[in-house]
Amino acid sequence: MPKVRVRFAPSPTGYVHVGNARTALFNWLFARHHGGAFILRIEDTDVERSKEEYERQLLEDLRWFGLDWDEGPDKGGPFAPYRQSERLDLYRRHAMQLIDARHAYYCFCSPEQLEAERQAALKAGQQPRYSGRCRTRPREEAARKVAAGEPAAIRLQVPEGVFDWNDLVHGPTTFSSEVMGDFILVRSDGQPTYNYSVVIDDHLMEITHVIRGDDHISNTPRQLALYQAFGWQRPEFAHLSTILGPDRARLSKRHGATSLQNFREMGILPEALRNYLALLGWSAADGVTEIFSDQELIRQFSLERVIKSPAVFDQEKLNWMNRHYLKEARRRKLAELSVPFLAQAGYLEEPADERTLGWLERVLDAVLKNLDTLSQLPAAVRLIFEYDAEGVLRGDETRHVAENAGSRDVLKALIPKLLEVRDLNYERFRTIAKAVQKETGKKGKDLFHPIRVALTGAISGPELEKLIPIFEEGSKLPLRRHVKSVAERLREFAAAAGLS
């Protein structure tokens, strides 16, 4: 069996949809599983849709996603170029070859004329397909018209019959030639159409397996007709199901985050997205395992276990997956990833220095389990950076806790003791808390809840054990937004609450 060669062939639209990302991922997994090659090819023949700066963005998104390719526009390869816009000559040459072999012909029908015919057929309740009018025109006449500069498209003469293939996901699939008519290969402006260029490229690049979205199923017979006309061996085909939104319509921007860039900005980890997407349409042989390293994914991946039915994208489950990888990730790496989010909230300078990064690791350790995504970080650390004693006394929930008599007793006993301490740490805090417990008779909730409120301004949050060192260390750091120490907080609180 020849070496496996697969490709991912996106249009550079500046937006990599998760559906496409999954297609890329499956191609990549398949290639890596078989020790084959994964090729990136840019389909930029649709001038309207393609912009040059989008290509850079596309490569960057794919790299962020964690895929690497063996051949592509940025790194070249034995079948270069990998940009369709640079392969125009190839398409033209092969089209001429087809014309010479009488498998294709020039068509001079105007788009208006064709559209009118199409509408008429539709109105009559008939299958709209090209009449084949130009098919019978003598070659000499056609050549003359072309030479005279008349605009002409090139159409494939599709033979009558049946086109079928054994889809690696869907099984045997059949289409009749009746549904397609003689379709266009090269537009009158010289640009190749998708169904044409894809065949030329896949053949010339020696692609062995075409793995793509199932919206291409209906295109496959056209491409088969082309392979047949050229007498080329065709690749295997595998069609992946569509990803839907919660309303079962094709997932689109109106459903929320759908592009790699969206997920990146949300603070979804690429490894989480990879793992989640791998599970959309594929499952492991044991039917149970869901958390996979890339190595395991590569080892276990097979097209036989890819499912045919469409899948609804579930942001909740992605969030769960992301939480898992957030907890798993190295703290240092997360600290670095967090900086942009915190800088944007106005808390930190970017880039952050070493000490700040070290401190951030502690912060992350305290708040991570409350996060779905990194974009939720600013809200989670709000109580670290923004302390406002007046606000505590104003807030409905906090005021209730801070102002009752029991709380005031606790805080009255606690604050002077705490303010005396140098280099406060949790040990010392704990000792003092015990003393206060003895003195006031309050314990557990009655003891700690008022302290929490006075210290953080919130009725819930991370463990005080973690917060106290964070406050103390943070207060010594030159951050854009100063973090108040325990002493600063308590002094402010005492003043605001009239406790001193």
Added chain:
RNA sequence: GGCGCUAUCGUCUAGGGGUUAGGACGUCAGAUUCUCAAUCUGAAAACCCGGGUUCGAUUCCCGGUAGCGCUACCA
């Protein structure tokens, strides 16, 4: 309209002629904690409908329905 694809808990899925139809997310309840989470334990929750084939269909076949796709000088 024509052609095609698809159909197991709300969602992602495993399974497959006889199963207590398995797992995960989410939901709910309990345990734990200074709180919220996290964690652990438990619960509720599914074979689209109608015909066949069969001793027996959720599974195989046919039809229907629904959703999606293609039907372009878009990709």
